[in-house]
Amino acid sequence: MTPASEREGAGGRGVRAGVRRLVRLPLRTPAGARADADEELDAFLDERVEHLVARGLTPDRARAEALRRLGAPLDEVRAAIRGSATRREGRKRLRDRADAVRADVRFAVRQFARARAVTAIALLTLALGVGANTAIFSVVHRLLLAPLPYPRGDRILMPVQEGGFPSVASVGGPLLDVWRARTRTVAAMAGASEDLFGMWPDGAVDTIPSATVTANLLPMLGVRPALGRNFAAADEQPEPEAARVAMISYGLWQRAYGERADAVGAAVRVEGRPLTIVGVGPSGFNIPLSRNPAPDVWVPARLERAVAGGSGDLIPGPGLFVTLRPGATVEAASRELRAAARALPAADASRPQFYPRSSWPRSRWHSCCSSPRGCSCARSPRSSACRSGSSRAGSCTPRCCWAAGATGTASRPSATPSCGASARCPG
Amino acid sequence: MALLKGTLDVLVLKTLSWGPMHGFEITSWLEERSGGRLNVTDAALLQALHRMEERGLVAAEWGVTKNARRARYYRLTTSGRATLRAESAALADHVEALTAVLTARRAEP
Numbered sequence: 001m002t003p004a005s006e007r008e009g010a011g012g013r014g015v016r017a018g019v020r021r022l023v024r025l026p027l028r029t030p031a032g033a034r035a036d037a038d039e040e041l042d043a044f045l046d047e048r049v050e051h052l053v054a055r056g057l058t059p060d061r062a063r064a065e066a067l068r069r070l071g072a073p074l075d076e077v078r079a080a081i082r083g084s085a086t087r088r089e090g091r092k093r094l095r096d097r098a099d100a101v102r103a104d105v106r107f108a109v110r111q112f113a114r115a116r117a118v119t120a121i122a123l124l125t126l127a128l129g130v131g132a133n134t135a136i137f138s139v140v141h142r143l144l145l146a147p148l149p150y151p152r153g154d155r156i157l158m159p160v161q162e163g164g165f166p167s168v169a170s171v172g173g174p175l176l177d178v179w180r181a182r183t184r185t186v187a188a189m190a191g192a193s194e195d196l197f198g199m200w201p202d203g204a205v206d207t208i209p210s211a212t213v214t215a216n217l218l219p220m221l222g223v224r225p226a227l228g229r230n231f232a233a234a235d236e237q238p239e240p241e242a243a244r245v246a247m248i249s250y251g252l253w254q255r256a257y258g259e260r261a262d263a264v265g266a267a268v269r270v271e272g273r274p275l276t277i278v279g280v281g282p283s284g285f286n287i288p289l290s291r292n293p294a295p296d297v298w299v300p301a302r303l304e305r306a307v308a309g310g311s312g313d314l315i316p317g318p319g320l321f322v323t324l325r326p327g328a329t330v331e332a333a334s335r336e337l338r339a340a341a342r343a344l345p346a347a348d349a350s351r352p353q354f355y356p357r358s359s360w361p362r363s364r365w366h367s368c369c370s371s372p373r374g375c376s377c378a379r380s381p382r383s384s385a386c387r388s389g390s391s392r393a394g395s396c397t398p399r400c401c402w403a404a405g406a407t408g409t410a411s412r413p414s415a416t417p418s419c420g421a422s423a424r425c426p427g
Numbered sequence: 428m429a430l431l432k433g434t435l436d437v438l439v440l441k442t443l444s445w446g447p448m449h450g451f452e453i454t455s456w457l458e459e460r461s462g463g464r465l466n467v468t469d470a471a472l473l474q475a476l477h478r479m480e481e482r483g484l485v486a487a488e489w490g491v492t493k494n495a496r497r498a499r500y501y502r503l504t505t506s507g508r509a510t511l512r513a514e515s516a517a518l519a520d521h522v523e524a525l526t527a528v529l530t531a532r533r534a535e536p
Contacts (some may be wrong), residue, residue: 037477040499041449044469047451047496071468080470084477091481 010197030086034311037085043080043419045070119155151222155324156288175341182340185328190217190321192287197270197297208252210270211287214306218247218281220289220323226250228264228279235278235300245300246275250283270297287319390397435467435475436484437518440503440511443485449498450476476501484510 045066052062070077150156159301177188190213197210215231224230225247236365244269248256257263266277275297286294307320324333438486442453442460454472457465479485486506488501 036499039497041473043498044450044473045491047449047494047498048469051451051455052493066469069469072471075471077473080472080478084474084481088477088481355489 017302030089033085033089034082037081041081075336106261135194150288155331156220157322157324157333159320166258176307178340179337180344182343183333183336184332185325185336187323187325188216188220189299189303190214190220190323191303192217192296192319192321193306194287194290194292208296209293210297210299212301213287213305214303216302216322219307220321223282223285225279225405226282227253227261231298231300236302240305243277244273244275246270247279247281247298248277249281249285249296250296251294253280268297270299275299288321290319434518436470436479437511437514438467439479440474440484440507441515443503446535447500448482449490449492449500451498451499453501478515479507483507485506501526504521 035341048066048069049059052065053059058067059334067074072080085087147194177263178188180191192211192213195210195212196207198207213231213239215233215236218225218230228247231245231247248263257266263280264277268275281298284294322337324330439453441475442448442456445456448456450469450473453476454467454469454499457467467496476487478487480487481500485501486500486504489497492498
């Protein structure tokens with residue numbers, strides 16, 4: 001009886017895990033474990049039978065007695081022992097794997113400790129990578145993926161120009177007409193253009209960011225004035241001049257009026273025109289996706305004017321905002337708007353495509369304008385129509401050139417791109 | 428005599444403390460030592476061995492019996508030895524307490 005010397009080489013289950021790993025001894029497979037269990041049970045029974053026969057029983061009776069001593073039917077016992085054998089081997093395998101992982105981790109930590117500079121660089125690289133990814137994703141998420149931060153912001157879309165030069169260019173009256181007439185998915189359209197106005201309530205002139213918006217823009221965005229009232233549809237009518245109204249930003253209200261309630265009703269002159277302040281916007285409100293500082297003065301205008309761009313084209317990017325009817329999808333609205341736009345004669349408007357709630361064309365716009373190649377926009381059909389003099393209100397706005405002719409008054413960082421193609425600009 | 432619950436393991440460990448044995452040797456040894464009074468079914472013994480192997484109290488390897496038959500030999504591991512010491516002390520304690528209670532006589536007035 002010398003079990004150690006008779007041990008089978010490869011399968012030695014008594015070997016410690018570390019040693020087994022060192023010499024790469026395999027663990028038993030589940031099938032092997034079952035075979036082991038069977039062999040052990042059979043050997044046990046044979047031994048018992050032999051023992052009983054030695055005591056004088058006949059082989060048959062000895063076998064029966066051995067089975068009785070088993071305490072349960074042979075099949076059941078076999079199944080139970082097989083089960084415990086496979087379970088045991090499974091646990092061992094698991095423990096081995098955990099040991100291996102632990103050893104690997106220990107080894108890695110030792111290596112890291114040895115090469116601190118490399119570790120530091122690796123960690124720094126990882127940290128920068130993760131940080132950059134997070135930053136980029138959060139920007140992409142805000143600009144392209146997330147709904148606009150307004151109530152039902154996911155139902156508000158912003159159509160932009162199609163073609164090699166996507167832009168939030170101005171939209172012409174004919175296009176607005178077909179969109180109004182031929183779309184079923186669009187509930188309402190609102191517009192906003194940003195501009196710089198010269199105004200200051202105390203008579204001195206200052207240049208402040210302003211916006212020409214449709215009366216329905218603020219209600220569409222779910223914005224409620226902090227003081228006074230929102231624009232009403234009647235405010236969009238420019239006549240009579242004396243009845244013109246404006247809203248001011250919360251910031252201007254604080255700076256210029258010291259948060260006094262009598263700011264509402266006060267008369268201001270903006271660009272020389274008298275305006276009556278009817279409301280104060282909520283704190284922090286800006287035009288959706290705008291890259292510019294929040295407007296301090298909002299002036300109401302009809303849609304055609306609001307999306308035609310501000311005076312002098314100082315600031316790019318009038319916005320057209322569209323709300324979907326209940327049940328309409330972004331895709332359906334996009335199809336519809338595109339189809340309606342394509343039905344227009346090419347001279348009336350270029351063919352806008354629909355990018356939902358996207359502001360990237362704005363950023364692209366600037367990169368375009370600051371690069372010589374980008375100025376190729378001046379060659380677009382839209383602009384050539386402008387050059388040929390067939391300009392119709394709002395149907396063309398070669399915004400690429402906005403910075404060229406107006407640098408004198410523009411004081412914003414966003415007005416810095418210089419376009420070498422000013423010669424091509426119409427007007 | 429049926430075995431008290433939980434005592435089989437410690438009995439098997441005690442048996443193995445005499446040296447490596449295979450299953451049938453263990454049960455013969457137990458029968459012999461208890462004068463045939465302990466009634467351990469073979470199935471229970473084999474499962475107890477597997478269970479303790481899983482817990483690392485015993486280790487097993489294949490060997491050859493004196494009858495030239497292959498058999499799985501079990502031996503105590505270090506932790507098995509420690510368990511045997513702890514468990515047998517606890518069991519002896521338990522038995523002593525039981526005996527004290529069961530053999531108590533009415534106190535003399």
